[in-house]
Amino acid sequence: MAKALKKPAKKATPRKAAVPKIGAGELQTVLDYVRYAVSRFQQAGLVFAHGTTDSVAEAAFLISEALHLHPDQFESFATARVTATEGKTILDLIVARVTTRKPAAYLVNKVYxxxxxxxxxxxxxxxxxxxxxxxxxxxxxxxxxxxxxxxxxxxxxxxxxxxxxxxxxxxxxxxxxxxxxxxxxxxxxxxxxxxxxxxxxxxxxxxxxxxxxxxxxxxxxxxxxxxxxxxxxxxxxxxxxxxxxxxxxxxxxxxxxxxxxxxxxxxxxxxxxxxxxxxxxxxxxxxxxxxxxxxxxxxxxxxxxxxxxxxxxxxxxxxxxx
Structure with missing residues (x-):
């Protein structure tokens, strides 16, 4: 069934899925987007059980896929600047992950x-x-x-x-x-x-x-x-x-x-x-x-x-x- 499902101790209660809007130029590097995604994921109380184990790994996975990077390439480009078009794609994925609560793998149709x-x-x-x-x-x-x-x-x-x-x-x-x-x-x-x-x-x-x-x-x-x-x-x-x-x-x-x-x-x-x-x-x-x-x-x-x-x-x- 990348990791096996762990039985939760109690039923998860999702928090309000609010994602603030970002102004142009506020986020610039790959790491900026990772930090932003982690904050939104933690704020929303997301659950990670689909190949990633925490908010940081989930953010890195989604952002790497948006930028067409293999996970092994993430560190090489962590401080690279993100284009406006790429930034919009990343933000759309972050919003979708928070508001739909679908596994990240479904949003990008890929798992490793x-x-x-x-x-x-x-x-x-x-x-x-x-x-x-x-x-x-x-x-x-x-x-x-x-x-x-x-x-x-x-x-x-x-x-x-x-x-x-x-x-x-x-x-x-x-x-x-x-x-x-x-x-x-x-x-x-x-x-x-x-x-x-x-x-x-x-x-x-x-x-x-x-x-x-x-x-x-x-x-x-x-x-x-x-x-x-x-x-x-x-x-x-x-x-x-x-x-x-x-x-x-x-x-x-x-x-x-x-x-x-x-x-x-x-x-x-x-x-x-x-x-x-x-x-x-x-x-x-x-x-x-x-x-x-x-x-x-x-x-x-x-x-x-x-x-x-x-x-x-x-x-x-x-x-x-x-």
Whole structure:
């Protein structure tokens, strides 16, 4: 689901979305616009859960996109002057972010995962999964940053991305497992349209096949060396407390049923029938670890950490699924 949704403690109450007008010449440099955006975002009480974690990162992202700069180029141009036309574009984005409460990614139709740009719009949840980082750290064989869960990524011949959404994880997987045939499934026709666009943008139509259906249903009896999934896992309480930014996204991509585990139960029950003997399942579950461990006390789940998460993704090898 760049970062996974954290369940808010209580329902967010947006503050009055007032954006003062700016006179000509009051803001000049890129940093001037960042500072102004941060002030407006904090004044409005915005929520950041879509690839950026705070008002500064959000402002830098929006302004970089308005100026057609990759995020890595931001510091190089931080003190550069902004033209009048560019300034108007930036201010319009700031106003839209404050008044609509839509995720910034929807306003510019872009999100970055592991440094790569992907197209997104309101038809699909804004991707913010930790799995991309884990593919870098735990699935590169001898080159892995930490303990590798596979011996050699070149030996992975097939992979499956369940609940693919915009297709980002399937595309990232294709870069890690160049010899793999990758299939990706989602129940949403709209989400698959976005995924198809991203797959085409990266020229991966021959390596990645998209399927519409309910989890494993469209896959017959096919088996995979690796299954990755970032399924819906927000419980009923969390759904009721979603902030306005998250309510702008498709509810289907969040709703994990009363306890958040409805889809996760089904994945655990069916995954072994779709894994090769040496395969494994990598699944993101947000803050549901305690409920999962209570429901499956005998499953040897390996909980993995990332820079921004602790125990929100588990790995389990095919022989251990029962």
């Amino acid at each position: 995962m592991r440094g790569l740009p992907f197209y997104v719009d309101e038809r699909v949840i804004v991707p913010r999964s930790f799995i991309g980082e884990l593919l870098d750290s735990h699935f590169r064989g001898a080159e892995s940053e930490g303990t590798s869960l596979i011996d050699d990524p070149l030996t992975v011949e097939s992979a499956l991305d369940l609940c693919t959404g915009s297709g980002c994880l399937a595309i990232l997987a294709s870069r890690h497992f160049p010899n793999a045939t990758i299939e990706a499934v989602d129940i949403s026709k709209d989400a698959l349209a976005v995924a198809a666009r991203n797959v085409a943008d990266y020229g991966l139509d021959e390596q990645i096949t998209l399927h519409r259906g309910d989890l494993f249903a469209p896959l017959s009896s096919r088996r995979y060396d690796l299954i990755i999934s970032n399924p819906p896992y927000v419980d009923a309480e969390g759904m009721a407390a979603l902030p306005p930014e998250c309510r702008a996204e498709p509810a289907l991509a969040f709703d994990g049923g009363a306890d958040g585990l409805t889809i996760i139960h089904r994945i655990l029950e069916q995954a072994r029938d779709h894994l090769t003997a040496e395969g494994g399942l990598l699944c993101e579950v947000g803050r549901d670890r305690p409920q999962i461990e209570a429901a499956y006390p005998d499953l040897p789940l390996l909980w993995l950490d990332t820079e921004d998460s602790e125990g929100e993704v588990f790995w389990i090898a095919a022989p251990d699924l029962r």
